[in-house]
Each structure stands twice: as C-alpha cells, then as structure tokens.
Amino acid sequence: MNSSSIYYFDGKTSAPKSAKFEIKRDELWIYIVNNDNFTEEKDNELYVWDIKDCESESSNSQQRYTVYYGDFPKQQIQFNGSEYPELVALFLRKKGRLNSLYTKIVHGTRGWHILVGVIIILCSSWLYIRYLSPWVGEKLSLLVPKHLEERLGNASVNGILNFGPLDSLKSNQLKLFMDELNLVKDYDVKAYYVNSEVVNALAAPGGHIVVFDGIMEKIDCYDQLVALLAHEAAHVNNRHSLKSIGRSVSAYLILSAITGDVAGSSGVLLEQAAQLNQLSYARKDETQSDEIAILELHKLGLDPSAMMNLLDKLEQQEKLDSNLVLTSLNEMEFLKTHPITKNRIENLRSKSERLNTVAEYHPKLDSLYHLLKMKSIY
Amino acid sequence: MEEILNQNESVEFAPNQERKFIRFFGKGSSFFGILILNFILTVVSLGLYYPWAKAKLRQYLWNETELEGSRFCFHGTGKEMFKGFIISYFFILLFYIGYFASISQTMENPIVFFVVLIVFFVFLVFGFYPFAIFFGWKYRVSRTSWRGIFFHFTGDFKSFYKMYIKYLGITILSFGIGSSWLSTNTQKYLFSHTQLGSLKLDFHGDGGDLFITRLGGFFLSYITLGFYLPVFIKNLFHFRINHTTISDGKIQRALKTELTGKQSFNVLFVNFLLLIFSLGLAFPFTQIRSYRLLLNSIEIPSDIDYDHIDQQPGAYNKATGDEMADILDIDLDF
Ligand SMILES: [Zn+2]
Numbered sequence: 001m002n003s004s005s006i007y008y009f010d011g012k013t014s015a016p017k018s019a020k021f022e023i024k025r026d027e028l029w030i031y032i033v034n035n036d037n038f039t040e041e042k043d044n045e046l047y048v049w050d051i052k053d054c055e056s057e058s059s060n061s062q063q064r065y066t067v068y069y070g071d072f073p074k075q076q077i078q079f080n081g082s083e084y085p086e087l088v089a090l091f092l093r094k095k096g097r098l099n100s101l102y103t104k105i106v107h108g109t110r111g112w113h114i115l116v117g118v119i120i121i122l123c124s125s126w127l128y129i130r131y132l133s134p135w136v137g138e139k140l141s142l143l144v145p146k147h148l149e150e151r152l153g154n155a156s157v158n159g160i161l162n163f164g165p166l167d168s169l170k171s172n173q174l175k176l177f178m179d180e181l182n183l184v185k186d187y188d189v190k191a192y193y194v195n196s197e198v199v200n201a202l203a204a205p206g207g208h209i210v211v212f213d214g215i216m217e218k219i220d221c222y223d224q225l226v227a228l229l230a231h232e233a234a235h236v237n238n239r240h241s242l243k244s245i246g247r248s249v250s251a252y253l254i255l256s257a258i259t260g261d262v263a264g265s266s267g268v269l270l271e272q273a274a275q276l277n278q279l280s281y282a283r284k285d286e287t288q289s290d291e292i293a294i295l296e297l298h299k300l301g302l303d304p305s306a307m308m309n310l311l312d313k314l315e316q317q318e319k320l321d322s323n324l325v326l327t328s329l330n331e332m333e334f335l336k337t338h339p340i341t342k343n344r345i346e347n348l349r350s351k352s353e354r355l356n357t358v359a360e361y362h363p364k365l366d367s368l369y370h371l372l373k374m375k376s377i378y
Numbered sequence: 379m380e381e382i383l384n385q386n387e388s389v390e391f392a393p394n395q396e397r398k399f400i401r402f403f404g405k406g407s408s409f410f411g412i413l414i415l416n417f418i419l420t421v422v423s424l425g426l427y428y429p430w431a432k433a434k435l436r437q438y439l440w441n442e443t444e445l446e447g448s449r450f451c452f453h454g455t456g457k458e459m460f461k462g463f464i465i466s467y468f469f470i471l472l473f474y475i476g477y478f479a480s481i482s483q484t485m486e487n488p489i490v491f492f493v494v495l496i497v498f499f500v501f502l503v504f505g506f507y508p509f510a511i512f513f514g515w516k517y518r519v520s521r522t523s524w525r526g527i528f529f530h531f532t533g534d535f536k537s538f539y540k541m542y543i544k545y546l547g548i549t550i551l552s553f554g555i556g557s558s559w560l561s562t563n564t565q566k567y568l569f570s571h572t573q574l575g576s577l578k579l580d581f582h583g584d585g586g587d588l589f590i591t592r593l594g595g596f597f598l599s600y601i602t603l604g605f606y607l608p609v610f611i612k613n614l615f616h617f618r619i620n621h622t623t624i625s626d627g628k629i630q631r632a633l634k635t636e637l638t639g640k641q642s643f644n645v646l647f648v649n650f651l652l653l654i655f656s657l658g659l660a661f662p663f664t665q666i667r668s669y670r671l672l673l674n675s676i677e678i679p680s681d682i683d684y685d686h687i688d689q690q691p692g693a694y695n696k697a698t699g700d701e702m703a704d705i706l707d708i709d710l711d712f
Contacts, residue, residue, distance in 0.1 A: 007448075009448075009525045009526040010526070011526040011527075012688065012689050013527075013575075013685075013686060013687065013688050013689065014524070014526075014527050014575065014685055014686065014687040014688075015686060016447075016448075016685065057437065057441050057449075057451060058441070059403055059441055059442055059449060060403065060404070060405050060408045060442065061403060063403075064441075064444070064448075064449045066441075066449060066451065068451070068526075072528075073526060073528075073689050074523065074526050075526060076525070076526045078448060078449075101415065102412065102415065102434055105408060105411035105412055105415060106408050106411075106412070106438060107408075108408075113407075113411060114407060114410055114411070117410065117411065117414035118659060120418060121414060121417060121418075121659075124417075124418060124421050128421055132424075
C-alpha cells in the first residue's frame with residue numbers, strides 16, 4: 001500500500017480499496033477509485049458517513065490516521081494524517097477535551113513536557129503519601145470492630161512476651177495502680193509487667209499496656225510512673241497503634257492499585273517513602289500523647305514536670321550509652337519508638353509551666369509504686 | 379525509515395517473496411506522556427480511573443503496531459473494564475481482611491493462619507487464575523481489530539478448565555516440573571481457538587522443549603550470575619513465536635523471530651542502566667525499547683493472502699453478548 005493514498009475497508013474483508021473523500025457539511029463522502037477501469041462517467045461506489053458517528057485513531061507520526069464508522073462490521077478509512085490536515089483538525093475538534101489531550105500527547109511530546117510530567121509525578125506522589133493515604137488509612141482503621149482490635153492486641157502482646165517472662169504478681173499490682181488513675185476510657189485495661197532489661201513501655205490495640213522491668217529501674221518517683229502510664233493510655237484512647245497499621249495498609253493497598261502494572265520498580269520506591277512518612281506520623285502521635293499525659297498529671301494533682309524528669313533521665317541514659325559501646329542493642333528500645341529531642345522536652349516544659357499545677361502527695365499511689373519497685377522473687 | 383518501508387509495499391496483492399515483518403512504531407516520549415496523564419487522573423480519582431487509563435494505554439500500543447501497512451486497533455473501553463477492576467479489587471480487599479483476621483490468631487493458634495493461607499492459595503490457583511487467563515484473553519482478543527476485521531475467540535471455559543486442571547494436577551504432583559506443560563498447553567488452547575476473521579492461529583510448541591529451555595536457562599543464568607539471562611529470554615521468545623502458526627484455510631505457515639542473544643543483551647543491559655540511573659522514571663522508555671525489539675523481530679509468512687481475510691459473522695456481537703468476557707481483564711502472563 002502506498003502511504004500517500006486513502007484506503008477504504010468495508011469491514012467484510014481485509015481487501016484495501018483506493019478512495020477519495022469530500023467533506024459535505026456534517027458528512028464524509030467516500031468515493032472508491034477503481035484503478036483498472038476508472039471512468040468519469042461511470043457511477044463510482046460511494047459511502048456517506050455521518051461525521052458525528054465517526055471515531056478516529058492516529059499514530060504518533062500521523063502516517064497512519066484511521067477513521068472508523070458504524071457498529072459491526074466496522075468500516076474504516078486509513079490515510080496519512082499529515083497530508084490531510086483539514087480532516088485531522090475536523091476529528092480532533094470532534095473529540096472531547098480529554099481525548100484530544102491524549103491525541104496531542106501521542107502526536108508530539110517534547111523534552112519540556114517530560115520534565116513537567118516528572119515534576120507533577122513527584123509532587124503528586126508526595127501529596128499522596130504525605131496527606132491522602134494516611135488520612136484514608138486512619139479513617140479505615142476506625143471501621144475496625146472492637147473485638148477484632150482486642151484480638152490484634154492479644155496477638156501483639158503474645159509477641160512481646162517473647163522478650164521475657166511475664167510477672168503476674170507485678171502485673172496485678174500495675175493493674176491496681178492504673179485502676180487508681182482511671183486513665184483509659186472505653187477499654188478494659190490489661191496490664192503486663194515483663195521481667196526484661198528492655199527499657200521500654202508500650203500500648204497495644206484494645207487497651208493492653210506493657211511495662212518492662214528495664215524502664216521501671218530508671219524511674220525513681222511514683223509521679224514518673226504516672227507520667228509514663230498516662231502517655232501510654234493516651235496511645236490507647238486515641239487508637240494510635242491501630243491508626244498506624246491503617247496508614248501502612250492504605251499506603252500499600254492504594255499504591256499497588258494505582259501503580260498496578262504501570263511501574264513495578266517505582267512502586268518499591270514509593271513504598272520506601274511511605275515508610276519514612278510513617279515515622280513522622282508516629283512522632284506526631286508521640287507528641288500528642290506527651291501533651292495529654294501532662295494534662296492528666298495536672299488533673300490528678302501531680303507535678304507535670306514528672307514527664308520531663310522521665311524524659312531527661314532516659315535521654316541522659318542514651319548519651320551515656322552512646323559513649324559506652326558495651327550496652328546491649330535492645331537496651332534503649334523506648335528511645336527508638338519514642339525518640340526524644342531537645343525540642344520535644346522544651347515544648348513540654350513551657351506547656352506544663354502554663355498549667356500552674358498545685359502538686360499534692362498521693363499516699364496510695366506511692367505505696368503501690370513501692371510494691372512495684374521491690375525486687376521480684378523468681 | 380518508515381518511508382522506505384512503505385515504498386516496498388504494493389496496493390495489489392501479489393504472491394511476492396518479499397519478507398514481511400510486524401512493525402512497532404511506539405515512541406518512548408509519547409508513551410511517557412500517556413502514562414503521566416494516566417497517572418495524574420488515576421491519583422486524582424483515587425484509583426477509579428485505572429480501567430480507563432488501561433484502555434488508553436492499549437489503544438496507543440495497538441495503534442503503533444503495524445501489519446501489512448495497517449495498524450491494529452483496540453476497541454475496549456474503560457467502562458467495560460471497570461467491572462473487572464472492581465471484582466479484582468474486591469479480591470485484594472478480601473485477601474487483606476483474611477490476612478489480618480488470621481494474623482490475630484497466629485500467636486494463639488498458628489494452624490488457623492496456615493489454613494487461611496492454603497485456602498487462599500487453592501482459590502487463587504484453581505479458581506482465579508484460570509478464570510482470569512481465559513476471560514482476560516477472550517476480552518482482549520474480541521476487542522482487537524485489523525483493517526476492520528475482528529479477532530475472535532471460540533474457546534469455551536469448560537473445556538479450557540478441564541485442560542488446565544489436568545496440567546495443574548501434573549504440575550503439583552511433579553513439584554513444579556509440569557509447569558512447562560501447563561504453560562505450553564494453555565497457550566496452545568488459547569491460540570488454537572483464536573482467529574483473525576478467517577485467518578486461524580495455532581500453537582505447536584511442546585512442553586518438553588520448554589522444560590529443557592527453562593532448565594538450561596535457569597542453570598546457566600545462575601552460574602553466570604545472570605549474564606545468560608538475555609539469551610534465556612531470547613530462547614523463551616523463540617519458543618513462543620516460532621511455534622505459532624497462521625493458516626488461511628489453504629496453507630499453514632509458522633511465524634519466525636529473528637531476535638538474537640546479542641540484541642536481547644544490548645536492550646536489557648541499557649534498560650537496566652536507564653532504570654537504575656533514573657530511579658525507575660525511565661520505565662516508559664525501557665518498555666518501548668523492549669516492545670520495539672520483540673515486535674519488530676517477528677517475521678510473518680509472506681505467502682499468506684493478507685488482502686482477502688474475511689470477517690466472521692457475529693465475531694464482535696458474540697463477544698459483547700457474553701457478559702463474562704467483560705468481567706475479568708487482568709494482566710497475567712501464562
Ligand atoms: Zn509513646
């Protein structure tokens with residue numbers, strides 16, 4: 001076939017027929033040109049197409065421009081688009097805005113288009129990862145029914161108990177201590193005291209609060225224990241761990257749907273970015289819990305600076321540990337999950353000073369605290 | 379290059395002995411542009427635009443592929459593919475729910491987790507895959523035309539499933555060795571029930587050949603630290619193409635690929651570097667490079683009459699009448 005001719009296909013066979021066309025108002029008139037015995041007098045085969053029922057498709061070089069007409073069998077003409085610009089313009093106008101945008105992209109993409117595209121991709125990925133996906137994830141996590149949340153909590157506590165043996169006596173004492181404070185709303189508190197050197201405390205979904213022996217050693221006054229528990233209780237009340245699961249699932253779920261078969265390799269990259277983002281959201285949760293803990297201390301008539309004392313102590317320990325290379329790796333777990341910055345402590349200090357708390361002595365808490373501090377008998 | 383190619387083609391059909399190749403004219407930059415627009419619209423619509431994006435992508439790729447001076451056309455629409463998209467999304471969601479429901483049981487009772495995993499695996503392999511392979515192929519084929527002639531798939535799911543289960547059983551019992559036969563017979567089933575109008579496709583590959591190709595390929599790729607991989611890919615492509623035949627009712631001829639190990643190595647190696655240094659953003663360009671290499675290497679038999687292929691009555695209608703065909707259209711390689 002010659003590229004500068006028009007060909008007509010009738011939809012019944014693949015035989016190409018040379019053709020000519022004319023645009024008459026809203027119609028496309030296609031004449032079949034018989035090469036062998038073409039005579040002016042003889043009536044040529046003629047097809048009249050309603051332009052509004054035509055669909056068109058073109059290649060990037062516009063060498064092959066195809067116009068389809070009818071349902072089935074579809075008739076079509078094929079021509080070189082660059083030789084019939086008026087016809088191309090006609091069909092481009094007919095397409096909707098979006099479709100003609102696609103056609104323009106196919107016809108000619110330049111270097112700067114690609115640059116703009118890359119920038120748009122990077123910006124929208126960032127917006128998506130930073131704001132949209134965490135938002136969707138948190139909303140999704142709120143749909144999780146309570147009994148499932150408690151199941152999840154049980155599973156993670158069972159995982160945590162691998163760190164060391166559960167001290168059931170101290171767990172009961174811890175529960176009594178917490179009941180005195182009444183920090184957790186909506187959930188039954190389940191307290192776990194683990195005999196392990198790990199310096200950490202954590203809140204699992206569904207009201208499970210775990211305290212390790214390691215962090216208890218660092219605490220030297222009952223109000224610091226209240227600060228720690230108030231912080232963890234804030235995690236429980238605000239469903240932080242469930243939200244964090246929701247955020248990572250939504251990042252993964254939606255990203256895999258969007259990138260799908262489009263980009264395998266960049267999908268991995270985006271996932272990495274989502275992971276990093278996860279950390280910054282975790283930090284946000286920490287700050288929120290600290291602030292709530294201070295308010296709780298204030299409400300209980302305890303000195304809010306107990307929170308800062310606890311953080312200071314942990315921070316000093318961290319500095320000490322970084323000088324001593326000998327410390328075991330999991331020694332400072334609390335700091336990994338609860339990173340302490342100067343900023344964080346300063347903010348808390350100024351907030352707590354504004355509260356003007358009048359601190360009182362709580363004999364019952366103090367005696368329960370002393371029970372917890374006693375060396376356990378194995 | 380296009381001009382030179384076009385001059386060699388004549389309007390009238392004449393049984394000449396010129397060699398004919400499939401031509402792919404896709405450009406990395408256009409492809410990139412389409413992907414970006416698709417990406418933006420998909421993100422803005424929270425993923426719902428995905429089926430429409432897929433339709434646009436296919437329309438482009440089909441339209442840049444040429445056989446005997448005419449381009450292919452993809453007639454599928456986002457609206458049709460949306461149903462399949464929703465269904466597969468539902469399955470993914472189901473998997474996640476099952477996964478998280480069972481993970482909460484893991485510590486207390488590890489058996490539950492394994493049972494859920496096995497049920498899901500069985501469902502995937504025995505139900506979802508054959509369904510997706512069959513109807514995905516049927517959908518794609520019935521929405522593809524060339525010179526107004528539609529491709530046409532005549533297989534029925536029952537006989538396909540029988541074949542699939544038989545070879546899946548062999549694969550499982552032989553600890554995976556049978557997968558070469560499963561793959562070969564799947565292609566054989568799909569191709570032998572596919573025609574372009576009156577032109578019939580078929581596949582004559584043998585599972586044993588594929589097994590030997592794969593065995594050697596895995597082994598040599600492993601001991602050469604992956605440097606044999608391009609040759610392995612070339613061999614697999616040769617197996618797929620060289621055993622594919624087309625017949626116009628009078629004669630049956632095989633396709634042929636001229637792909638060499640060296641070409642395969644060059645394209646793969648450069649693609650690899652491009653992807654690494656662009657952090658994956660060169661993906662559209664590497665993809666087009668691969669398509670170009672593979673498609674342009676395919677030689678089509680020159681003594682088949684491409685100008686007298688007849689439309690099969692009802693080829694298109696039959697496909698649209700069948701709701702199942704629209705349901706699943708997932709990109710799976712058999
Ligand atoms: Zn915390």
